[in-house]
Amino acid sequence: MPRGRAWQVIARAGIVARFRERRFLALMLVAWLLFLVRAVQLYVGTTIARASFLAPSEETFHSFLNQQRLFVFFITIYAGAGLIANDRQANALQLYLSKPITRRDYIAGKLATLAAFLFFVTWVPAMLLLALQVLFSGSLEFVSAHPRLVPAITMTALLQIGLASMTMLALSSLSRSRRFAAMLYALVAIFAGAVGRVLETTTGHAGWVLLSPQNTLAILTDALFGLPADSDVPVAIAVFAIAALLGLCAIVLERRVRAVDVVA
Amino acid sequence: MNSDRSDHSDRSDRSDRSDRSDRSDGSPVVLDKVSVRYGALQALRDVSVAFPAGVVGLLGPNGAGKSTLIKALLGLLRPDSGVLRVLGHDVSADPLSVRAAVGYMPESDTHIPGMNAVSFVAYCGELCGLPHTDAMQRAHEVLFYVGLGEARYRNVETYSTGMKQRIKLAQALVHDPDLLLLDEPTNGMDPRGRDEMLALIRDVADRRKERTSGRPPISVILSSHVLPDVELACEYVVVLDKGAVATDGPIAALKGDSTRVFELRVKGDEARFIAALRETGIESHDESGEVLRVFVPVDRPVQLLFKVAAQQGVQVRHFRPSVPSLEDVFARALGD
Numbered sequence: 001m002p003r004g005r006a007w008q009v010i011a012r013a014g015i016v017a018r019f020r021e022r023r024f025l026a027l028m029l030v031a032w033l034l035f036l037v038r039a040v041q042l043y044v045g046t047t048i049a050r051a052s053f054l055a056p057s058e059e060t061f062h063s064f065l066n067q068q069r070l071f072v073f074f075i076t077i078y079a080g081a082g083l084i085a086n087d088r089q090a091n092a093l094q095l096y097l098s099k100p101i102t103r104r105d106y107i108a109g110k111l112a113t114l115a116a117f118l119f120f121v122t123w124v125p126a127m128l129l130l131a132l133q134v135l136f137s138g139s140l141e142f143v144s145a146h147p148r149l150v151p152a153i154t155m156t157a158l159l160q161i162g163l164a165s166m167t168m169l170a171l172s173s174l175s176r177s178r179r180f181a182a183m184l185y186a187l188v189a190i191f192a193g194a195v196g197r198v199l200e201t202t203t204g205h206a207g208w209v210l211l212s213p214q215n216t217l218a219i220l221t222d223a224l225f226g227l228p229a230d231s232d233v234p235v236a237i238a239v240f241a242i243a244a245l246l247g248l249c250a251i252v253l254e255r256r257v258r259a260v261d262v263v264a
Numbered sequence: 265m266n267s268d269r270s271d272h273s274d275r276s277d278r279s280d281r282s283d284r285s286d287r288s289d290g291s292p293v294v295l296d297k298v299s300v301r302y303g304a305l306q307a308l309r310d311v312s313v314a315f316p317a318g319v320v321g322l323l324g325p326n327g328a329g330k331s332t333l334i335k336a337l338l339g340l341l342r343p344d345s346g347v348l349r350v351l352g353h354d355v356s357a358d359p360l361s362v363r364a365a366v367g368y369m370p371e372s373d374t375h376i377p378g379m380n381a382v383s384f385v386a387y388c389g390e391l392c393g394l395p396h397t398d399a400m401q402r403a404h405e406v407l408f409y410v411g412l413g414e415a416r417y418r419n420v421e422t423y424s425t426g427m428k429q430r431i432k433l434a435q436a437l438v439h440d441p442d443l444l445l446l447d448e449p450t451n452g453m454d455p456r457g458r459d460e461m462l463a464l465i466r467d468v469a470d471r472r473k474e475r476t477s478g479r480p481p482i483s484v485i486l487s488s489h490v491l492p493d494v495e496l497a498c499e500y501v502v503v504l505d506k507g508a509v510a511t512d513g514p515i516a517a518l519k520g521d522s523t524r525v526f527e528l529r530v531k532g533d534e535a536r537f538i539a540a541l542r543e544t545g546i547e548s549h550d551e552s553g554e555v556l557r558v559f560v561p562v563d564r565p566v567q568l569l570f571k572v573a574a575q576q577g578v579q580v581r582h583f584r585p586s587v588p589s590l591e592d593v594f595a596r597a598l599g600d
Contacts, residue, residue: 009390017378082377091374095435098338099391100364259340 006101010109015116018079027078028121031071035125038064039132046136056133058146061126062225065156069214071121072164077185080114080168082178084257089176097259107169107253114165123157152224159220163213163242170249173256189214206232210241217242291316292443292483293337298346300332300507307332309507310346315485319469321494321515322487323594324504330487331371333504334445337485338368351442364393367436371447371487373428375420381407382416385434392439399438406434410464426457433464444468444484450493462497495590503597510597519588523547523559524566529582530556530573537578544568549595555582557592 018024038060045054087093096106130149133142143149167188172181189212196211209215209231219238222229229235291314300308308329324330335341337350339359348355350362376384382403389399407416410430415423420431429449436444449465450458469484488494494501495515502512511518528548530537534556538548541558546568548558560566573580 006391009387013376013387086377090377091370091372092376094340094370094372095374095376095388096391097340098363098366098368098370099388100360100393101391102360259338260335 006099006105007109007112010096010101010106011112011116014083014110014113018113018117024078027071027074028117031068031075031121032125034064034067034071035129038129042129042133043136046133056129056142058149058152058225059227061129061149061153062156062221062227064129065122065126065153065160065221066218068122068125069160072118072160073189075117075121076114076164076168077182079117080165081172081182081185083110083114083169084172085175085178085181088173093257094259103254103257107257110169111165114168115161118161118164119157122160123154126153126157148224148226152221152226155224156221159217159242162246163217166246166249166253167213170252170256173253207237209233210237213242213245216245292351292480293485294349295333296347296349298333298336298343298348300329300336300341300343307507308336308343311504311507311509312346313502313509313512315483315502316500317481317483318500319465319484319486319498321498321501322485322504323489323491323494323501323590324510325489325598327506328504329507330489330504331447332507334368334447334485334487337445338363338366364439365442367439367441367444369432369436369444369446369449371451373425374432375428377421378419380417380419381412381423381431381434384420384431385438388435389438394439402438402440403434406437407431409437410434411460425452426454426461429453429457429461430464433461437468442480442482444482446484446486448488448490449486450488450490458493462493465497491590491594501590501593503594505598511593515590515593518593519590523561523588525586525588525592526558526560526566526569527582527584527586528556528558528569528580529554530578531581532573532578533576534578537573537576540572540576541569544572546572547596549592557586557595559588559592559596 041054041060042056044051045056084093087096093106097103127150130143130153134140168181168185171184171188172178174184175181193212193214196208196215199208199211200206209219210233215231216233216238219229219231219233219235220242223235223238293315295311295313298308298311299306311329311333322330322333332341336343336348337355339355339362342356351365353361353365355362376387379387382400385403385406386396386399389402390396394402404413404416407413410433412427412430412434415427420428423431429451433446433449436446444465446465450461453461465484465486469482471482484497486494486497498515500512500514501518503510534550538550538556541548545564546558546560548556550556558569560569569583570580
C-alpha cells in the first residue's frame with residue numbers, strides 16, 4: 001500500500017462496520033424518505049400543468065438540504081460519536097499509531113467514514129433530484145437557467161458535511177464515552193442554537209446567532225443560493241466564524257489524537 | 265506460518281527491508297545519548313546502548329523508562345536529544361519505515377472495538393500495508409500460530425486476559441516484521457499461559473533464524489519486570505534504572521563466573537554485617553527479608569564470611585551454596 005493511503009483502509013473498515021448494523025441501515029433509508037416526497041413533487045410540478053405551483057426553483061433545493069439537516073444530525077450522532085471515543089476507550093490509538101500510519105491518516109480515515117454517510121444523505125439525493133428534474137422536463141433548461149444551483153448544492157452539502165464531521169470528531173476525541181460525545185454534540189447543535197436565538201431576541205444584537213454553528217451555516221447557505229438572509233450578520237463574519245470553528249476542531253484533534261498521553 | 269503467497273506478494277517490500285536492515289554494527293537497535301523528558305520528569309537520560317540481534321530482555325523496575333524507550337523506538341515519542349536507529353533507520357527522520365518493519369505488542373489491553381479476531385488481525389495487516397486478501401490469509405495463519413485458531417471468529421472483547429495477550433502478539437506478527445517490541449507480554453497470564461507465551465516468543469525468533477531467504481533473523485525486545493520470564497526467553501539483557509542503563513550484556517556473562525553465590529541466614533545486626541562485608545569487597549543483598557545472598561569473588565576465601573560474622577558478633581544460622589541468577593544481576597545493577 002502506498003504511503004498516505006492508510007486512511008482509505010480506516011474509512012472502509014468504518015463504513016463496512018456501520019453498514020452491518022440494521023438500525024443504521026434503517027436510519028439511512030429513513031433519511032431518503034424526504035427525497036421520495038420531493039421526487040413526487042418534481043414529477044407533479046413538471047408534468048401536470050395545473051400543479052405548476054409545485055414546479056422546482058432554487059428554493060426547492062435549498063429547503064431540501066435544510067430539511068436534511070435533521071438526518072445529518074442523527075447520522076452524525078449515530079455514526080460519529082464513537083469514532084474516536086471508542087478507540088480511546090479500547091486503547092486503540094496506540095495500536096493504530098504504532099502502525100506505519102500518521103495521525104493525519106487516522107483522522108482523515110475517521111473523517112471520511114462519517115463524511116461518506118453524510119454525503120450520501122445530502123449531496124447525492126440533492127443532485128439526484130436535479131437529475132430527476134431534467135429527466136421529467138426532458139430538457140436542461142432549468143439547469144441552464146439556474147447556473148449557480150450545482151455549485152450551491154455542492155458547497156452547501158460540503159459545508160454541512162465538513163462542519164458536522166469535524167465538530168463531531170473533535171468532540172469524540174475529548175472523551176472515552178461515545179454517549180458523552182453524543183451529548184456534547186447535541187448540546188452544541190441544539191442548545192447553542194436555542195440560546196443564541198433567545199439572546200438575539202432579548203438583546204436585539206444579531207451577533208448572538210454566531211453562537212450556533214448551525215445558524216451560522218444557514219447564513220452561508222442562504223448566500224450561496226442567493227436567497228435573502230435570515231440574519232443581519234454579514235456573510236464575511238459567518239465565513240470567519242465557521243473557519244474559526246473548523247480551526248478549533250483541527251487544534252483539538254491535533255492535541256487529542258496521540259499514541260501517548262503525557263501527564264506532566 | 266509464512267505462506268508462499270504472502271512471501272510472493274511481499275517480495276518488493278522484502279527487498280526494501282533487506283536494504284533497511286543494513287545493520288552496520290550488527291545491532292538492530294542502537295541508541296546514542298537519548299534523552300526523553302515529560303515536563304519536569306526525565307524519563308530517559310543520555311541512554312547509549314546497542315541491542316544485539318536475538319531475543320533481548322529490557323529489564324527495570326516500574327518507572328525505569330522501559331515503556332518510554334519502546335515508544336521512542338516506534339517514533340511515538342520524540343527524544344529531546346540523541347539519536348535512535350532501528351533496523352538502520354533514524355527513527356526521528358523516518359518513523360513510518362521503522363513502524364513498517366516493527367511489530368509492537370503494547371502493554372495495555374487494546375483492541376479495535378466491534379471486530380472479531382480475524383477481522384482485527386487482518387485490519388492491522390492492512391494498516392501495515394498488506395493487500396486485503398493477503399492480510400486476511402495471514403490473519404488466519406497467525407491466529408492459528410498463536411493458538412487462537414478455534415476462537416478466531418469470536419469478538420475480541422469477549423476474550424480472556426490470556427487470549428487478549430495472544431491476539432496482541434498476533435497483530436504484531438501479521439505483517440511478518442523484522443523486529444518485535446513486546447511490552448510486558450505475559451501480564452495477567454496464569455503460569456501455564458505464561459510458559460506458552462514465552463515458548464511462542466522463542467519460537468518466533470527460532471523460526472526466523474531458519475529462514476534462508478536472505479532476510480535477517482527476527483529480533484525481539486522483551487520488556488518486562490518479571491525476571492524469570494526474561495531469563496527463560498532471552499540471551500541478552502539491558503537493565504534500566506531511573507531512566508539510565510544500569511547494566512547490559514549477555515545474561516550468562518552478567519551472571520558471571522567471577523563470583524560464587526551463597527545463601528546466608530544470620531542472627532544479629534544484619535545491616536552492620538552487610539556493611540562489613542562490603543568493606544572486604546563482598547557484595548550481598550537481602551532477598552526476602554530473611555535470606556542474604558552473598559557474592560564472594562573467586563579470589564577471596566569463603567571463610568572470610570565467617571570471619572567477618574565473628575568480628576561483627578553475628579551468628580550464621582544457615583549457609584548454603586547457590587547459583588547466580590538474573591535476579592542477582594538485577595539487584596546488583598540497581599544497587600539493592
